[in-house]
Amino acid sequence: MGAPITVSTCSLNQWALDFDGNKQRILESIALAKHAGSTLRVGPELEIPGYGCFDHFLEPDTVLHSWQVLAEILASDATDGILCDLGMPVLHRSTLYNCRILVLNRRILHIRPKMWLANDGNYREMRYFTPWSRRGETDAYTVPSFVEKVCGQHDVPFGDAVVSTRDTVIGVELCEELFTPDSPHIAMGLDGVEIFTNSSASHHELRKLYRRVELIKEATLKLGGIYLYANQQGCDGDRLYYDGCPLIAVNGAIVAQGSQFSLDDVQVVSATVDLDDVRAHRAAKSRGMQAAVQRGGPEWGNGQSRGYRRIPADIEMGRSQEFGSETPRTLARQLVLKATSKPIEVRYHTPEEEIALGPACWLWDYVRRSRTQGYFIPLSGGIDSCATAVIVFSMCRLVVAACNQADEPDSAAAAAAAGGGQGQEGVRFLATPPILKTQTKQQVLDDVRRIAGEKEGSTWVPQTPQEVANRIFVTCYMGTENSSAETRGRAKQLAEDIGSYHIDLNMDIVVRAILSLFTMVTSKTPRFKVHGGSAGENLALQNIQARLRMLLAYMFAQLVPWVRGGWGGLLVLGSANVDESLRGYLTKYDCSSADVNPIGGISKTDLKRFIAYARDAFELPVLHDFLTAVPTAELEPITKEYVQADEADMGMTYDELSIFGRLRKVGKCGPYGMFNKLLLEWGPTMEPARIAEKVKLFFFEYARNRHKMTTLTPSYHAESYSPDDNRFDLRPFLYPSRFPFQFRKIDELVEQLQYTPSS
Known part of the structure; x- marks a missing residue:
């Protein structure tokens, strides 16, 4: 009959230092895993304190509070009958480690520290943690006294080991370890580990999911085994959006997949898998030879493998633990078996869909957790602010969909309803519910009502995204005498179509007041270049307009809720794309300076594709006008002979900028x-x-504008060449901007290439 077991992995929307909320979501995920009939539950990396604590990991409080939360979990019945893989920092012998805590029946089985740390790109784990470098070795860890009172254990195994249940062996792999060339799952698998868990905090980046999925499939394709991948989901309080998508793979095939973008705080993915399938997959003699001699864990001095230490767990993962004391005759009539999960086709979003969903989910987490009343954006009539507004509209679409979804059925009933027919007499076959989640509907309703200023007890349920946008999103066209009727019209039409509360104003009076002050003080009046002014005058006159828009944006964001009879304030959105930031084609402290920027890590090329997608998917025909318009800042006077254009100003196209940025x-x-x-x-x-x-x-403009990147608005990270100065791209901000040596070497090479010897 095989050896079927049901296992669960999950994505949790954890928040750094939200110990109460994080604990509640962990408990909910364990309950849902139990509801699915699972005997193993895996959660995301550092799920107890939240992954993005950063320098708070250096505070003893963070470690203490993590243990206190774990003690509360152990004191409950949450871990009764289910092996749970939990994540938190642990201080061992005065050294801090990023750890997984394996618990069962209110006891700690094993603490497994991370061996290979993520320490590039967006990650600086070695700033806080030390990798466990003693492969195959364990220590005795003395648990805090208040934890000992709960679990009755004075010390527990700490280090590189595996857990042996009555019917299988489980090994832990943490996030980055999957991406390393010599991943731990190889040695563990050769040593007989059949189930691998991977707890991650892997952020969203455009076109990244495919690589993650292929690595998970490959981990068990040659080796054989069951692989459970858990991931953080949501905004953890920083620029990154963790995109969830928990996965379960068996022998190189994905059998269960969660959603990549979701407003769910808790999502549990389960599968029923057969241990005999793993054993059959490993029947190749070449694999057996390597397992017996070459690998299979750490080696003794003579080169012979001694294998991993096996920590016993008194649990049978498979069906027999459900039998209890029933007689064989009763079992034949009452036995319930779960159908083994079959391979599925992995669902991938297009980059355009990723832009529509990822930043929108990030914005939703940001606005609901910041306790503000919505968003404000200066809407210029150009494609960048348009894309930002459409992403907010996408957020509103997700909110309405969540608020109006059908009530989720009881998990057990859903499992029964999903089941197949009858097998042998008295034996029923059920399908494991693939995705279980908490009641997202009520959570989102509560949040949107609070953000929109609804009074307690309100029964308001938004029916359209425009209805939500009108309550929590304000757009404002800030025109001057240099603005065109076309951009004003596009901004107004877009606001009408997405439903935002729109303001249309001219700020010439403010610009003239600034110039009058300057003239009064200096007796000089600057002029645009089209009126005979110098380059310095021309730039200053443009920057006055750009910076005034930032001042006005913050004033209106603070006061518009009051004007509308509400309270609180709005978050100001920036709309500088990744290419303009890289090139420095923006004014320092202009309207690109904001609270958050959902498109700051997205290229102009991808934004255009997103707008083309949203035009049809969101039924916004006005977006066609944005696509065909020439990008312009509209900061200089328009004449018959001259119209300001971005690409002409920059001296390079946006497509070229993307290429320069990636290289x-x-x-x-x-x-x-x-x-x-x-x-x-x-x-x-x-x-x-x-x-x-x-x-x-490119390098000259990048170098001389590099100082602007130190003040960039915190942006959603979406692109591998983001110039985010705060963590992702660490560079000087004072350069020898003409690169005399480097440019000379380029010129010398050009000369050689162009030289043709005479015959």
Whole structure:
């Protein structure tokens, strides 16, 4: 009959330092896993304190509170009959480790510290934690006295070991360890581990999910085994959005997948898997030879494997523990078996859908947890602020969908309803419910009512995203004499279509007041270049308008709720894309300075594709006008001979900027290296001298504007070449901006390429 077991993994919307909320979500996930009939539950990385505590991990309080939460979980009946894999920091021998705590029946089985830490890109785990480098070794860890009173244990195993139940062996792998070349699952699998757990805090990045899925599939394709991947979900209080998508794989095939973007605080994915399938998959003799001799865990000095220490767990993961004391005859009539989960096709979102969903979920978490009353954006009539507004509209769509979803059926009833037919006499086959979650509907209703200023006891249920947008989203067109009727019209139409509360104003009176003050003090009146002014005058006049928009945005964001008879304030949204930030094509402290920016890590190219997608998917035909409009800042007077255009101002196209950005950050190219790369790519259609000119212009503009990136609005991280100065891209902000040595080497190479010896 095989050896079927039911296992569960989950995504939790944890929040750094929200110990009460985090504990509640953990308990809910365990309850849902039990409801699915699981004997194993896996949660995300550092789920008890939240992953994004950063320097708070250096505070003893964070470690203490984590133990206090764990003690409360152990004191409850949550872990009765189910092996739970929980995450928290642990201080062992005065060294802090990122750990998994395996608990069962109110006792701690094992503490497994992370061995390979994420320490690049967005991650700085080695700032807080030390990797456990003693492969295959364990210590005795003395638990805090208040925990000992709960679990009755003075010390527990700490280190690199595996857990052995009555019928299988379970090994732990943490996040980054899956991505390393010599992942722990290889040695564990050769040593007989059949179930691997991976607890992660893996952030969303456009087009990233495929790599994650392929690594999980590959982990068990050659090796055989069951792999449970859990992930954080939501905004943990920072720029990153953790995109959930818990997965279960068996022998290289995905059998269960959760949603990648969701407003759910708790989502549990379960599968029924057969241990005999793993054992059959491992029947190859070559695998057996490696397991017996070459690998299978740490080695003794003579090169022979001694295997992992096995920590016993008094639980049978499979069906027999359900039998109790029933007689065989009764069992034949009452036995309930679960159908084994079958391989599924993994669901991937397109990049356009990712932009619609990821930043929208991030914005929802931010506004509900910041206890503010919504968002405000200066809507210029251009594609960047348009994309930002449409992402807010997407957020409103998700909120309405959650508020109007059907009440979720009881999990047990749902499981029975999903079951197949009868098997042998008296034996029923049930399908494991693939996704269970808490009542998202009520949670979202409570949040949107509070944000919209509804009084306690309100029964308001929004029916359209426009209804939500009108209550919590304010757009404002801030025109000047340099603005066009086209941009004003596009902004007004977009606001009407998405339902935002829209303000249309001219700020010329404020601009003139600033200029009058300057003239009074200096007796000089600056002029635009089209009126004969210098480059300095022209730039100053543009910057006055740009910076005034930031001042007005914050004033209106603070006072519009009061004007509308409400209370509180709005968060100001920025709308500078990743390419403009990289190039420095923005005014420091202009309306790109805001509270948060959902598109600050997204390229102009991807934003255009997103707008084209949203035009049809969200039924917003006005977006076609934004797509066909020439990008312009509208900070200079429009004449018959001159209309300001972004790409002309920058001296490069947005597509070129994306290429420069990826080569600089992802390809790790300096000026000379970038020139050589582009020479191979662009050489057939572009002269070397022209390529050199473009590369030198990019690096010059990047370097001289680098100081602007130190003040960028905190932005949703979505792109691998984000110039976010605060954590992702650490660079100087005072450069030798003309790069004399590097540019000279480029020029020398150009000369060689253009030199043709005479015959």
